[in-house]
Amino acid sequence: MTGPAVHRSWPGAALADGRPEERTAGRGQWVGRAMARKEDPRMLRGRGRFVGDLTRAGLLHAAFVRSPFASAVVCSVSTGPALRAPGVAAAFTAADLGDPFLLATLERDEFVPTPMPLLAGDRVRFAGEPVAVIVADDAYLAEDAAELVEVEWDPLPAVTGISAATGGAAPAVHEGVAGNCLVDLMMFDDERLGEIFASAPLTVSGVFTSARLAALPLEGRACLAEWDDRDGQLVMHVSTQVPHQVRSAVAQALGLPERAVRVIAPDVGGGFGLKCVVGREEVTVAAAALRLRRPVRWVEDRQENLTASFHGHEQRYQVRAAFGADGAILALDADIECDVGAYSAYPFTCAVEPLMAASELPGVYKVPAYRARGRAIATNKAPTAPYRGVSRPQIVLVMERLMEKAARALGTDPLQLRRLNMISPGEFPYTGVNGITYDEGSYRESLDLAERRVAGSGWHAERDALRGAGMWAGIGYACFSERTGYGTPTMSLRRMRMTPGYDTAMVRMDPTGEVIVTTGTCGHGQGHETTFAQIVADRLGVHPDQVRLRQGDTDLVAYGWGTFASRSIVIGGGAAARAADQVADQLRQVAGALLEASAADVELREGCARIRGDRQAAIGLSELARVAYFQTHTLPEALRYGLEARASFDPPGTFSNACHAAMVAIDPGTCAIRLHRYLVVEDCGVVINPLIVDGQVLGGVTQGVAAALLERIRYDDQGQPASATLMDYLPPTAAEMCPLDIVHLQTPSRLDDTGAKGMGEGGMIGAPAAVLNAVNDALSPAGAEFDHIPVLAGDVCAALAAAATGGTPGGEGAA
């Protein structure tokens, strides 16, 4: 039912004087508008519904017993004393559950699968790995009882870093895996490489490292599982980005048909990739609820989130690049190692980082000859998942550092060197040495605009003033593109047993003319309820307030792949656009039948169907909908039985691009690095909602700046987590950030129906390189240079001290 007296204002309604609407290519009446989000009012009133907010009669609470050792044999687990504790309903070990596990697999010979048990049985491989679960009347009692579980451990030596793990005598994280190498791929092995490097006028090389990071959504992982006798289903509310993949995982691990599992993602308090994989805890809670036939909830605490969920981004690149005397890149050779922790995460596997890095390293630059070796190295640390950016922050950092190093060696302007090597405006679509086809973007334009804007808005004067005041100050740039919205044509190259990528939308107009859209994507802060409504509203001629998005419920939406990899607006939005177009056709035909006109002459605008060129003939969409459902007999046979359509979309991917610029100032006394100015010139094609696009850029850049200057997950050499609280792991507050300047270019994608390109990760991808280049620019007079992130004050102090005494500048690096 529509509410009473809903006031809707129609932009453009005043344009009846015949002058053209304020449209640009690809924009509609609603697409392109900075509409306030439909999600906001419930969140602002405290009426969001997160997993932890749900209530159930007889709800039980789960607490996990976790390994204090990075590597150990589990000799015995005794839950007896815990079972006798107050309020305890049950306790389970691996044996109690029948040793179920999650298995993420690639169909590649170079890949070693590492089944991840829901609860570890005889062996733990990282500190924080669960060995038992307690289920009790409340969370306090569950935690009390968890402390009573008696475990006999036989600790083993641990490996905690890439170098340690790959050395000859390194202990094996998984028995029999040589060098702890879970993936070893040689890609694009160009046989001309040796010759090119031998004869190149300039070779630039470096070792580039990035620290392990936590995605750190403010809401940790959480799930509530309950058995529903009426539907014969295990119903799970999960804080997830990928409800269908959780369903598949639970079904596979517990031996259930998929129809017997329903997964619902209610409001989800951020994900950033952490929740696009399936956690063993979620499946364990499902197993407990299934056995007890009672609702069971687990809400991860922050210590678990920091130590026992998933990390990402811990990588080392050993790279050399050959340049001609004119500055053109001749060849690129990379050896990429990713510390992936103890297990492959379901469903993406631990290959996601090395594969992404090796296949996409060249980025926006034309590289004629290329070779990349990508390895995933197992260590006794928490497993890794695709955290925002997935290797792109690192590969952009590598390429942008190489550009700076080469420009210095050649005595040329680094931005000019970038222009020389960049895919140029006339060269799209461009197929690179890596086999990737880059659709049209504004690579050159965004760099030119960034340089002009930096010059024109006082950056150089501000930098000089900072220097005049005794600070080290510098400016850095980063140019990049980002493949977004890629479906099975691209995902299948990874050879995952579960290959993601397509998505399906259903659009239905109800008898009151209101619209329901369902999608397999699963927004968790990106404002999809708003942007999908904008897309569909334009195509149906309705107001976005009349469009409701339903998502995140596996019983309600077609099998879909959720929200990750900047895919939702391209693939989910594209599918919704296609389905809406079909419903629009149905509406035009019904209107044509009622108005005795050709459907081709019917326009859908502002809640009405009108006949082109006839100002009188119009019929409200709600009236059309009423007839379509309640007066079906008056319509031709082909138009009967409702207004709804279903469409899928499975594109190869479309490239967003951007140029970032950063200015930092470094206090010579404290060596603290402060962000002073930040500029993003970005192009994500048609902007559906500028407010939301800016929000994604702002949040992404903040995470990228954090990766460059603040955050790192640390372990000691025994594999003990040293970043288990938010006093040890330091996400940025407002005080670490500065206002951002954001400029949009719009090069519509030709590969999807909306012209939109994904943009959820770009901010994170460009920021580390821009900030690191700015730090290096600031410190260049001192001869200090860093090729690792994060760069901390201590690194600066050490490098300046070393430079002053004639030692090697550069600090010791993060790995």
Next chain:
Amino acid sequence: MKDMHRISLRVNGRGHELAVEARRTLADMLRHDLGYTGTHLGCEHGICGACTVLVDGCPVRSCLMFGVQADGTEVSTVEGLSAGEDLSDLQQAFSDHHALQCGFCTPGFLMLAEAYLAQRDAGGSGPPTEAEVRELVAANLCRCTGYQGIIEAVLATAGGRQRAAGPPGTAPDTPPAAAPDTPPGAAASGP
């Protein structure tokens, strides 16, 4: 045997009496015993500020306070910021400036800002600077927005209240957002 205590308190102007275990945090008591689930727990060790509520008008981390310590107090939570379907000026500004994405940390920022703005209103200070508001906002963590929208929303609300109150030093010709005997953040706030 649980160490239970009988307490009474007011939440958003409504009286509650309950028995609560000594170790139960104020956050858990509000969320699970009294049903105010708008208050969220992001870290449970006092860093992130998502659980910020006002106790007798002052912002506190409700994960660091026991429920029993709230005996006899007036607590304000996000649910009390506006009545019915209307948003308060601060809530509206958060939406206008896209100061929230996933919304999980939002109640904490709203309560933090509400207390700050109420304090400023009471003290008759002029409009805050960006630097002041940035420092305030640095009290809490948000992982989605990069804080820019939050800072803009607080500045815009402060500006709006300043305008509504008239130039500094003159008597306001409209009542202040919150009545004097109403704790900041209670239902009466908003234009």
